[in-house]
Amino acid sequence: MKPAPLEFFSAQHGIDPALLQRVLAEALGRGGDFADIYVEFRQSTSLLLEESLLKGSSESVSLGAGVRVIAGEQTGYAYTNELSLPKLLEAARTAAAIATGAGRSGSVELVARSLPSRYATEQPATQAEITGKMNFLRVADQAARAADARVREVRANWSDEQRQVLIANSEGQLVGDVQPLFTFGLSVVAEENGNRQSGSKNLGLRAGLEAFSVEDAQQLAREAVAQAAVLLTAEDAPAGELPVVLAPGASGVLLHESVGHPLEADANRKKLSVFSDRLGEKIATELCTVVDDATLPGLRGSLNVDGEGTIPQEPTVLIERGVLRGYLQDRLSARLMKMSPTGNGRRMDYSCIPIPRMTNTFLAAGTADPEEIVRSVERGIYCKAFSGGQVEPAVGKFTFSVHEAYLIENGRITKPIKGATLIGSGSEILQNIVAVGHDLVLDRGAWTCGKGGQAAAVGVGTPTVKIAKMTVGGRRAS
């Protein structure tokens, strides 16, 4: 069976296997070890509600193709948003300029490969009537305002996209994938006696519209309001070194930053990571098993195929019981490191070169009872929601902004605190994970990861975790 995107690009733009072969032959016209072409058509819709008004909607179309030539460690890249044969051949010649040898003779036979099906899409969101999506925003607005009289402002947004991608390479592979993605988000401001606080929630899945309902929108609205309400009563966070307990789910972003980024193969190959050359070493406590898994169905980071044609076949174990087992690989780094690609070569769109990226990254479940974990802390903080994080992979230092957190006093979660930032180093945090709960939650939040100017939809997750000590940046001496 022909991949659906091949039918689409063939009917709409005359792009068939013969044409792709010609472009690939042109790309290898000056030698080069490998060439690929990535053709993409992305349709997206977005909607915004503010001040209880549906203020606008947008439809975007992004169409283009990128041709890549790899020669040794070097990559030549060119893209175009006109899919005519002359433009594609021109892009191929431009990309080929990286190589300086004799052309290869003969062309490759492209064989279409079938892909797994990891995102069931009964009702593709991008083709659905817009009125239903508008309704999500309206009911969320009503639910938020009904939940608490102190709510002053509600901003809700919906976006969805459908990407058709077709990837052909000089090794004869031809794959096509249709990738859905939707995001619902809202943020509220609550005000009381001049004190204004915000709360926000979002949800993102690689699935069809059937995976989201009016009830989901209402529930997320109430959760955002509850968060703002908690912050209205919050005190300034303490400052200093304290034990930290991470709530299950969204706190997984801490692993994403502190462990995931430093385990991307490009940084390790170039010795730009604190974990370079440490495969087989014990880098974490035995409680830690960290996995990146694109094969999970329907999550935000799930993929049938990465941005360069590699099909993720199984979860990639990065750390197994504390021992460093693997890196997040793309084709280039895998070849140079003599390892196998792991299906983590992703690209933001046709204008970008694929680079190693995370998909769904999480800490595997342990055996501890989450309540016991909290009870074991005399004085510390309990982190429930983060607004973001950043890492310096080369030095392993990272930071997280905690949006919703509580003090733990004598083994009990007590007062809410605000304005906390956590800072530490990836290698130390892994040595300081002293308890891992049995309650793994894969978060459904709309996480977007940035690297080298490219955004990627990712998933995060974690069970309840206790970190013996971390530097908490707050405004109050602890």
Place this chain on the structure above:
Amino acid sequence: MSKQIEVIADQVLRWARTAGADDAEASVHESTEFSAGVRMGTVETLTEAASRGLQLRVFVDQRMARAGTSDLRPETLEGLTQRAVERARLANADPFAGLPEETGVVPETETLKLYDPALEEWSAAEKISLAQETERIGLNLDPRVNNSGGASFHVGRSRVWLVNTRGFAAGYRSTGCSLSLHLLGQDGDQQAQVSDYWFTAARQRSELETPEEVARRTVERVRRHLGARKIETQEVPVVFEPVLAAELLSDLFGAVTGNAIYLRRSFLVDQLGKKIAAEGVTVIDDGLLPGRLGTRPFDREGVASQRTVVIENGVLRNYLCGAYSARKLKLRSTGNGTGNGETPTNFYLAAGPHAPKEIIATVKQGLYVTRLIGQGVNLVTGDYSRGAFGLWIENGELTYPVHEITISGNLRRMMEEMEMVGSDLQFRDQIAAPTVKVSSMSVAGK
């Protein structure tokens, strides 16, 4: 042969009218980019491309919808335009929606120096060797600075054309280039690796810093992190070097946009005319500075660029608005509109009287910030808390580096306590600031 962008834009407006739009606005751009990334002497990536794109807004009975595409074939554009008009009818009527009533006098683009033909004369080989040269010099300045994350060079050229159904039709072309270097260092095998980067960006070839300059600044920045220590949690004065002070300004920008104000998502709501910062603080947004990175003749709604004083000697004078937020707030557009919020032009903290050394000399015990990471800024409350790297100041002198700390405070109070402003303002980016000193912040460490 592809159609001229002017022709495409006009056609889209006609389709919008035919479909029933009262008003419409189309902006088309065509750009080319070239970038070279090198590492350890070898070219790692070479990217070259030309692209085009169109953005459209339509209004029907004060209802708005937008569309965008990189596919400029007529069949795509016509369908997209018609669907936008249909979708606009489904939005809520909003009396504040619409094109700007007046766009002002668009300045002569020639005087703004946005375009440098010299950039086109650079050959690919010259551009690649600029990046290689920068990295090579950087790796030979200090044996402790011994690994590279790569150097890159980027050149871009673009032309935009904006039209609307109220008769606005204008465009301009611009160029930009940048050179950056990322290096790492280590003081002996057992020590932790440190890393930093430096960059230069300009519209004119002659304004770009030399490879020597970029290499020297990068190496200085890397080696000053070597041997970093942790410090105790304490309240101390904090000095921000210019690029970090510019990050504070970037946070401030978010709090003075019309969009944040009418949504009450800013700690500066209802503060016009009030003293919100120290006497020495004057903040300006100026889209007319010749040759600067944020300079442009008009904003994305066609409103002419201007110079807007945002904070004058500590007093909040103006919010920065596009047409929509201006109507909501009964103000005038300041030429910062995107059709969807606001962007800065050249947004900067005006230079003060103090040499940077003189500022550091006033601090007995304190922090000189050299790097900030993370997004711990809440614009609704002004609460500020970010991860930091820096140099410890003792008795008026920079001493050892410090790491794994966070600095926290509240932006409103930090502005009030910005007691010294440096004389070293440089327009490195669209948002710029000189060295500043905040009299007290909470620094969390051990």
